[in-house]
Every structure is written in C-alpha cells, then in structure tokens.
Amino acid sequence: MGKIFISAGHGGFENGVRDTGATVQGTTEAQEMIKVRDLVVPELRSRGFEVLSVPDDLSLAQSIAWINGRARTDDVALEIHSSEFGNSAARGASVYYITNNDARRTHAELLLLALLRRVPQLPNRGVKPDTAAGVGRLAFCRQVAPPSLLIELGYLTNPDDLKLLQGRRREVALGLADGLAAWSRAVSGQSPTAPGSQSDLPEVSISINGGAYDEKAIIVQNNAYVPIDLADRLGVDLTEQPNIRRIRYRNVVYIKAIDLRDFNVSVGWDSTTRTVLLRSLSKLRICPGLMDRIMGPGNTSEVQLIMFLKSNHEGALQLFPEIAKLYRDEGAIEGVDHDIAFCQMCVETGFLRFGGDIKATQNNFAGIGAVGGGSAGASFPSARIGVRAHIQHLKAYASIEPLVQELVDPRFNFVTRGVAPLVGQLSGRWAADPQYGQKILATLRRLYESASIL
Incomplete structure (x- = not known):
C-alpha cells in the first residue's frame, strides 16, 4: 500500500x-x-x-x-x-x-x-x-x-x-x-508505474493539426505525456517555464500534454484510437498573438455565449436574457473584443451570481467604481448602458481612439488611455488581484473550448 x-x-x-x-x-x-x-x-x-x-x-x-x-x-x-x-x-x-x-x-x-x-x-x-x-x-x-x-x-x-x-x-x-x-x-x-521509471510504459499515438506524428506519447499516472520537442513544433517556448513538469524516459524528455493548453494549444483525446489530439493556434480561427488583445473582433456567436453562460450558471439569463447580444453589439461599436469583455463580466460577477457590494440591480457587470469611491460601486439605468460602460472602460485602458457613442462610463477620464492593450495588463489596475488577467484568460480559454474554437 x-x-x-x-x-x-x-x-x-x-x-x-x-x-x-x-x-x-x-x-x-x-x-x-x-x-x-x-x-x-x-x-x-x-x-x-x-x-x-x-x-x-x-x-x-x-x-x-x-x-x-x-x-x-x-x-x-x-x-x-x-x-x-x-x-x-x-x-x-x-x-x-x-x-x-x-x-x-x-x-x-x-x-x-x-x-x-x-x-x-x-x-x-x-x-x-x-x-x-x-x-x-x-x-x-x-x-x-x-x-x-x-x-x-x-x-x-x-x-x-x-x-x-x-x-x-x-x-x-x-x-x-x-x-x-x-x-x-x-x-x-x-499498480501504476512511477514517473521516471524505466519500466515499460503504455504508448499512445499523437495527432498534430490533423496529421499523424511519428513519435508516440506515453501514459504516466493516467496522464498523457508527449515529447518536449513537440512544444517547439507548436511554437511554444518552454525554456523559461520551470513549473512545467518534465520526466525522462528512455533518454527522451516528456511533458504532460495538458500543460500545452496554457500556451493556447488545443489538447484533446480520441479514446477509440487512443490518440492525443493537438492543434496549434495557427490552425484555429484566432490569430497567434491576438487572443489576449482587448481591441479587436470577437470569435463567438450569441448562441455560443449563451450556452457557455448557462453551463456555468443555469439561472444566469433570468435577469439578463439579452446579455450576450448586448456584449456583441456594444463591443462591435467600439471595436472591443466582445469575448474578452464577456469573460471579464463572468469573472467579476461569478457568472451573474453577483454578491458582495455590487447588486444585480445596479447593472454594473465589471465592478466599475463610483466617482468619489462609493463602496457600492457605480449604478446604471439599464443592462445595455451597464454593458456600454464596461466596453468604454475597457477601451479607455486598451486604446487611444475616441469613443463612438456618448460617454456613460463614470471613470473613463480617470484612466491613462492605452496603458493596458493586453488582458494581463489589467492585473493590478482594474483589480488589485495580481492574477486578475490570468483569470480572465482562463475563462476565455474555457469559452473557446466550449465553442470548439480552441
């Protein structure tokens, strides 16, 4: 034992x-x-x-x-x-x-x-x-x-x-x-084989972007490990990633396949053929280097946003039935990626569960503070105006371009324009949490996986 x-x-x-x-x-x-x-x-x-x-x-x-x-x-x-x-x-x-x-x-x-x-x-x-x-x-x-x-x-x-x-x-x-x-x-x-053991380990196939890969993956503790050389082929540099677990087996270094997911590589599994399925970002509908850029078009449909929201909170649409449409509409008008804005809303509100100081009746989907620092945060007259304020606040951080619509964000003019074009740069600015941007991107990956985009 x-x-x-x-x-x-x-x-x-x-x-x-x-x-x-x-x-x-x-x-x-x-x-x-x-x-x-x-x-x-x-x-x-x-x-x-x-x-x-x-x-x-x-x-x-x-x-x-x-x-x-x-x-x-x-x-x-x-x-x-x-x-x-x-x-x-x-x-x-x-x-x-x-x-x-x-x-x-x-x-x-x-x-x-x-x-x-x-x-x-x-x-x-x-x-x-x-x-x-x-x-x-x-x-x-x-x-x-x-x-x-x-x-x-x-x-x-x-x-x-x-x-x-x-x-x-x-x-x-x-x-x-x-x-x-x-x-x-x-x-x-x-009786699994210990990581690093030289005893025979089960082997499974690898598919990269739809094509078969010559080398095999191995199974350790029920996890698929792939040769580390695959990371370079997929455009992932792991040399500065000490937290990626590596094992050496028969003079080849392997990493857990699932860890590639953190570098925007789709990782799947075909149980019928026992094959690890890898897709690099360049083969997806998202351009490499743009996934975390706040300004730009989104990739999901209204239905995909609705399904993702409901899968995380069944009653989310009861109070805000048009929330997905509002984010797509308002994001398109100001040129803000509606996927990023929507996922930030999910992080801020707990998938529209709210709680804490901000109530659902405030239509404040992004934790925007009131002018003067009121503890309850800002309030907006409708869901659409609340979403618009969120989109405008994101644009303030990510762009120096002027607003298209009339200003409704009460804190727009307090932001240094264009200081945070990337999601990760919102950490410590929009919220004190140093992992704030990472949490938004993690939610974004889940959205794209649910929509079969990633």
Missing part, C-alpha cells in the same frame, strides 16, 4: 508573507484546514496507512517539492481547502482533478462521496477539472508527481458551511479518511 500525503491549504509563506487564506469571523482558512488535517492523519494511521503531513510553513511550490521528493509508486496526495465568495449564499464541497484524466475524475468522485456520506448536510458541488478553477489550472493537481486531488470543504463565507466545518469537524475528518483510504486502495490496486 502506498503512502498518503495530506497538505492543509495555505498557512505557509508566499513571497515572504504568511498566507492565511480566507479570513472570516475570527478564523482563517489555514487554521480550519490544519484542524481538519490533524484529525485525518491519526485516523488513517489507526487504520494501518502510512500518512505524511506536509509541513505548514512551506509555500505551495515548496510543498509540491516536499511531496515529490518523497513520493513513490502507489502514493496519493490531497490538499484540503475551503472557499470564499462575495455572495454568502454560495456553499458546498467540491473536488478538483487534473483535466482530461478520467481515472483522476473517478478518484475525485470517490473522495467526495465518502465525505458526503459522513456529512450529508454539506451540499454537493460536484467534481471539476482544474481548468474550471479561477486561474485555469491548479499547481497541486498538475505538478505533484503521484495522483493528486484538491478538495474544497465548503465556503467559510457561508454561515451554514462554517457551522458544519467547526461543529462537525470530526465527521468531516472521518469522511476524508474514508475517501482517502478507498482512493489509496484503488491506486495501489492499479
């Missing part, structure tokens, strides 16, 4: 500052997760499992390195978190797994169901690929060598979830112990 690694999310030092995670009602995410972890570890040990607890003072990168330095065949690794959201009604548990890995999805379902059997009052938010996370990838799911998952044990910002987490901590820990035990047994039963 392999080892079980457990990491309590947050608590370590990131860039020299203690990362406590969410802070709610006199407690922190780090404190709550450590308390749960400290109950899970002895419970599993009492059942005969070897469990290693990741030190709490390590950064995320250090935690991953700590696990990888000790991992062997048949090990599993779990990081436990809780969530927070401006809308206190949001609640429930979910588990994230590395995208495109059916085995890991099954493991995630096993873990989540075990937790909910012990704590049935906790709503089930389902298992999710890590591409559904805010930044479009989770390092713990991607870079940890053994099979790994990340679980979110409810929302600290929801009173009911917080009460369950604190009042039924023992049951939560027992549920996690049940799930980890079942997962560890399942992985040990599969």
